[in-house]
Amino acid sequence: MSPTEEGELTASQYDAMAAPYAACNRxxxxxxxxxxxxxxxxxxxxxxxxxxxxxxxxxELTDFLVSAGARVTAVDVSAGMLAxxxxxxxxxxxxxxxxxxxxxxxxxxxxxxxxxxSLVLHYLxxxxxxxxxxxxxLRPGGHFVFSTFTPPGTGATTALGTTxxxxx
Ligand SMILES: C[S@@+](CC[C@H](N)C(=O)[O-])C[C@H]1O[C@@H](n2cnc3c(N)ncnc32)[C@H](O)[C@@H]1O
Numbered sequence: 001m002s003p004t005e006e007g008e009l010t011a012s013q014y015d016a017m018a019a020p021y022a023a024c025n026r027x028x029x030x031x032x033x034x035x036x037x038x039x040x041x042x043x044x045x046x047x048x049x050x051x052x053x054x055x056x057x058x059x060e061l062t063d064f065l066v067s068a069g070a071r072v073t074a075v076d077v078s079a080g081m082l083a084x085x086x087x088x089x090x091x092x093x094x095x096x097x098x099x100x101x102x103x104x105x106x107x108x109x110x111x112x113x114x115x116x117x118s119l120v121l122h123y124l125x126x127x128x129x130x131x132x133x134x135x136x137x138l139r140p141g142g143h144f145v146f147s148t149f150t151p152p153g154t155g156a157t158t159a160l161g162t163t164x165x166x167x168x
Contacts, residue, residue, distance in 0.1 A: 008123055011099070015080030022058035022084050031119075035147050036061060039118050042145045046070040049113040052137060054100055054130070055120025059085030059093070066092040070114075073107070075100070100130050107137040114138075117146040 025031045039061065047069030056062050056074035058081050065072050072093040076082050082095050089095065096106060101124070115134045121127055134144050 008125055011077045014078035018058060018078060018080030018084055026060055039145060039147050040064060043116060051114045052112045054117045056085055057081045059088045061118050062093050063088055100124060104133040104137050109136055110139040112137050113142050115144045119147055121146055122148040
């Protein structure tokens, strides 16, 4: 998948690429040896944490998070991606089909300790409403960990960041 040079993708476009994306994402160097390890390192200890993953795709990171003892709600707009995640995870995580443009209405204010967004924010034209919702559902002192592609031509492919609920 490439960043949004041609605008946002539709759920059916994500569905169509779900299987090849999942296979590639599991093993390719950028995901398996750079982005995922860095994201895991920024998340730190997740045992017992109530965690929301947005844009979970086929559930590669979700699988790690539940194995590490987090209680995970994982969300994606693509039914195809979620079907692959379900195959992998069964009932070990709560998997929801939802569009981030519609907000995180399924969570109460301050309900989660951690939110993680691995390589999804760059698919959204306007991050503001999603960041507002992430802020709303995080408990005070909770953290938001995200990774995103940087614009083409900048020399890097992926940027990583973390912020706490106190910074917006
Ligand atoms: C590059 S994949 C990353 C998947 C997973 N986080 C990973 O690192 O393997 C981006 C994912 O974001 C999802 N996505 C894109 N736009 C979305 C939206 N508006 N709401 C929810 N999910 C979205 C796509 O369906 C896709 O599964």
